[in-house]
Amino acid sequence: MSLILGISAYYHDSAVALIKNGEIIYASQEERFSRIKHDSSFPKLALTDLLTFCKIKISEIDAIIFYDKPFLKFERLIETYLAFAPQGFRQFLVAMPIWIKEKLFMKRLLYDEIIKFDKTFSDSKLFFSEHHMSHAASAFYPSPFEEAMILTADGVGEWTTTSVAKGKHNSIKILKEIHFPHSIGLLYSAFTYYLGFRVNSGEYKVMGLAPYGDPIYTNLIKKELIDIKDDGSFRLNQNYFEYAKGFRMINQKFIKLFGNKNRISESKIEKFHMDVAASIQKVTEDVIINIVSNLKKEYGLNNLCMAGGVALNCVINGIIVKKKIFKNLWIQPASGDAGGAIGGALAYWYNQKKNIRKVYKFDQMKGSYLGPSFSERYIKNTLQNIGADFKKVSKKNLISIVAKDLSKGKSVGWFQGRMEFGPRALGNRSILADPRNKSMQKNLNLKIKYRESFRPFAPSILFEEQSNWFDLNKSSPYMLLVGMIKKQKRVFNKTKNINLEKINEIRSCIPAVTHVDYSARIQTVHNDTNKVFTQLLKAFKKLTGVPILVNTSFNIRGEPIVCNPDDAFKCFMGTDLDILVIENFILRKTQQNKSLLLNYKNKFKLD
Numbered sequence: 114m115s116l117i118l119g120i121s122a123y124y125h126d127s128a129v130a131l132i133k134n135g136e137i138i139y140a141s142q143e144e145r146f147s148r149i150k151h152d153s154s155f156p157k158l159a160l161t162d163l164l165t166f167c168k169i170k171i172s173e174i175d176a177i178i179f180y181d182k183p184f185l186k187f188e189r190l191i192e193t194y195l196a197f198a199p200q201g202f203r204q205f206l207v208a209m210p211i212w213i214k215e216k217l218f219m220k221r222l223l224y225d226e227i228i229k230f231d232k233t234f235s236d237s238k239l240f241f242s243e244h245h246m247s248h249a250a251s252a253f254y255p256s257p258f259e260e261a262m263i264l265t266a267d268g269v270g271e272w273t274t275t276s277v278a279k280g281k282h283n284s285i286k287i288l289k290e291i292h293f294p295h296s297i298g299l300l301y302s303a304f305t306y307y308l309g310f311r312v313n314s315g316e317y318k319v320m321g322l323a324p325y326g327d328p329i330y331t332n333l334i335k336k337e338l339i340d341i342k343d344d345g346s347f348r349l350n351q352n353y354f355e356y357a358k359g360f361r362m363i364n365q366k367f368i369k370l371f372g373n374k375n376r377i378s379e380s381k382i383e384k385f386h387m388d389v390a391a392s393i394q395k396v397t398e399d400v401i402i403n404i405v406s407n408l409k410k411e412y413g414l415n416n417l418c419m420a421g422g423v424a425l426n427c428v429i430n431g432i433i434v435k436k437k438i439f440k441n442l443w444i445q446p447a448s449g450d451a452g453g454a455i456g457g458a459l460a461y462w463y464n465q466k467k468n469i470r471k472v473y474k475f476d477q478m479k480g481s482y483l484g485p486s487f488s489e490r491y492i493k494n495t496l497q498n499i500g501a502d503f504k505k506v507s508k509k510n511l512i513s514i515v516a517k518d519l520s521k522g523k524s525v526g527w528f529q530g531r532m533e534f535g536p537r538a539l540g541n542r543s544i545l546a547d548p549r550n551k552s553m554q555k556n557l558n559l560k561i562k563y564r565e566s567f568r569p570f571a572p573s574i575l576f577e578e579q580s581n582w583f584d585l586n587k588s589s590p591y592m593l594l595v596g597m598i599k600k601q602k603r604v605f606n607k608t609k610n611i612n613l614e615k616i617n618e619i620r621s622c623i624p625a626v627t628h629v630d631y632s633a634r635i636q637t638v639h640n641d642t643n644k645v646f647t648q649l650l651k652a653f654k655k656l657t658g659v660p661i662l663v664n665t666s667f668n669i670r671g672e673p674i675v676c677n678p679d680d681a682f683k684c685f686m687g688t689d690l691d692i693l694v695i696e697n698f699i700l701r702k703t704q705q706n707k708s709l710l711l712n713y714k715n716k717f718k719l720d
Contacts, residue, residue: 116173118163119458120156120223121180121247121450125313127156128451128534129163130483132458135468137255139163140483140534142451145676150717151313152673155226164230166485171231178240178461180247180453182271183219242457244270245421246278246287246464248448251456252420253280254463254470255477256443261416262408266401266423267449268298268313277408280418283463283470294357295349297400298423300339303354304393306362307371308386319390320428321568324630326387328395330371335396337370345404382567394428401429405438415440420456424448424593425536427634431595434587446481446591447535480642481591482541484532487678492695495678502704505697508645515694516652519547519662523691524561526667528681529645533674537592538666539636540573540646542674542681544690546663548572548623553663557625560689563714564670569634572626573664575650576637582623582661585635592636592664598627625663636664671717687713 119130122143130140144150146158164170224236242250248265263278263285274296277289305315308322335341340348351357353367374385405417417439424430425448433442445452462468496503506514515525525545533539544561546553558566571592574582579589585596603621621627640647654660667675668684675681678695685693685700686709693700 115175115462116169117458117462118160118174118177119180119247119454119456120160120177121452121454121457122155122223123153123219124181124450125151125153126449126451127153127159128447128454129156129159130454130458130534131163131167131169132455132462135254135459135462135470137455137459137477137479137483139167140447140451140455141485141532142534142673144673145484145532148673148680150671150673155223157226157229160230162485171227171234174238176238176240176461177223177227178242178457179219179223180242180450180457181244182241240461240465242453242460243273244453245273245276245290246285246460247453247456248420248445249276249278249280249285249287249418249456250460250464251447251452252418252424252443252445253278253285254459255445255455256280256416256418257472257474257476258416258418258441258443259472260414261418261441261443262412262414262439263418263420264401264404264408264424265419265421266297267421268302269293269296274298275404275421277404279412279414283468285460285464291346294351294354295347297347297397298421299354299356299362300349301393301397301423301426303356303362303367304389307367308389312362316422316426318565318568320394320426321565321628322382322387322390323394323428324391324628324632325567326384326389326391328391329388330392331395331399333370334392335399338367339396339400341400341403345400345407347400394426397423397426398429398432401426402432402436402438405433409438417442418444420445420448420452422449427593427595428632430593431585431632434585434594442587443476444591444593446478446537446539446593449536451535475641478534478591480639481534481537481539482531482642483534485676486531487696489696492678492698496682496695496698496700499679499682500706500709501682501700502706503698503700506699508648508697511694511697511699512645512648512652514699515692516649516656518692519545519653520656522547522550522553524553524557524689526675526681526685526690526693527649528667528675528678528693528695530643532676535591536666537636538664538674539590539592540638540643540664542667542676543573544663544665544667545573545649546570546625547657548625548661548663549657549659551619551624553625556689557663557665562665562668562670563688569628570626570663570665571634571636572623572661573636573638573646573650575647575654575660576639578654578660579635579637583633583635588637588639589635590637590639590642592634594635595632596635598623598631598633603627603631623659623661626661669714669717671714683711683713687711687716 117132127143143156144152275291355361583596
């Protein structure tokens with residue numbers, strides 16, 4: 114038996130992953146345990162849970178792989194400062210002490226953390242993978258492909274911002290790279306910053322806002338900010354950006370180009386901001402589609418794998434599928450830095466150690482249900498200690514009761530099995546609701562999620578029913594593809610709202626999951642990876658004729674997805690959720706002690 118531990122840390126989204134003889138058996142993010150969103154610290158809590166859940170010790174681990182090479186990143190930092198000198202001197206003065214004290218000596222820093230778990234640990238077991246190799250490995254090795262092209266795109270790794278690789282059998286070879294400061298991820302983040310959202314978490318909001326607008330600034334962006342080459346490569350005009358030499362993403366020249374109208378609060382969002390969001394979304398789509406099309410022409414393979422933060426742009430992913438550029442597409446569900454923990458470990462196991470790789474019909478991410486689960490005894494003790502009012506029922510009765518409550522407009526916190534790895538809740542740490550309810554989208558956003566009213570919700574649908582409701586002809590188990598709702602399910606609205614009130618218009622028979630352009634970010638639910646969720650969807654369909662539920666992550670804005678029963682109960686009591694289900698235990702808000710109610714949203718900084 115061989116155990117490989119992957120670690121991602123110190124930049125954002127720290128995580129751990131355990132590989133046993135090439136099989137992914139555990140993965141989780143530090144934020145879920147620390148309750149600090151995008152926690153970048155050493156993942157000591159996640160590692161503690163991994164060791165406990167998998168019943169192993171550090172001494173049993175054969176190798177520990179860090180997902181990044183700090184020396185290469187330091188080289189990039191120094192060369193960037195020299196290239197832009199004397200600009201960026203203040204940033205240099207701030208960054209250097211941190212690097213010299215900590216990050217430059219990452220091996221020592223990691224060693225010091227690991228020996229807290231086992232004083233006999235030897236640093237000879239500690240290895241480093243390049244950032245984009247970790248991304249590429251996370252995309253290819255768990256995929257169902259023997260051979261594939263691999264595209265990774267994010268803000269920046271060490272030097273690389275976009276890479277093309279080829280995976281075959283157990284090996285990956287990097288073929289092409291685009292280097293910092295030219296980055297499609299940082300371009301998208303620059304507009305995230307300009308619109309007033311938080312970089313590294315607000316990009317989803319830009320994607321959600323884009324369908325409200327018209328991409329009227331697309332040509333301006335292409336003329337002034339990015340030069341897109343015929344072969345798919347690109348360069349950014351650094352005269353408009355600050356990220357390479359300062360503490361902000363953009364400079365005054367950028368602001369002057371579009372106007373000093375960056376968003377302050379949701380009430381200030383105007384048509385202009387929607388159009389800017391639509392424009393950067395369109396430019397990003399054009400860049401990625403251009404790259405992907407050229408990869409198909411140049412290499413001729415049928416399969417494409419993707420990872421990196423840009424791969425979480427499900428609108429682009431949906432376009433790749435719709436255009437049928439590649440026959441098959443597989444995207445790592447934890448495409449951001451957290452997934453680098455899996456990728457680093459797999460790169461070591463296959464690319465370095467040359468172990469034989471088995472390819473299966475379905476991917477090897479196990480539905481992304483890779484985190485901890487909790488025993489009935491643990492859950493019961495937790496609820497009793499809290500003072501909760503709860504009832505235990507059989508699984509069969511639970512499914513029937515919850516389906517009926519959902520059909521009556523109740524919102525349900527749904528907590529089952531192993532926690533998801535990655536940014537999406539996929540039916541184990543989810544908030545569920547009836548998609549037919551015309552006020553559900555607004556109510557969930559404002560009364561439960563405490564987030565912007567324009568944010569869309571995703572439909573979870575039985576895989577075998579997908580073709581009856583959406584134009585997407587591929588499985589989408591990780592909620593990473595956007596499809597359009599079928600025309601026969603639509604309601605055509607003749608109003609001409611140009612503001613956020615568009616969201617309240619009825620556009621289909623499932624209005625709670627139909628965005629303003631008739632699109633939806635789809636999760637297909639499969640019995641082989643999630644039997645309980647499948648049973649619930651079937652029961653809901655039997656009652657309503659609709660095999661779909663609203664599925665959003667079990668948390669409020671600014672908070673990580675809930676991890677354990679205590680987190681779930683706190684979120685339940687601090688929001689307007691009607692029902693909480695934890696495994697076979699069911700709790701109703703009306704039956705809880707009012708003294709347990711929480712002013713919950715004040716506990717987290719809304720992003």
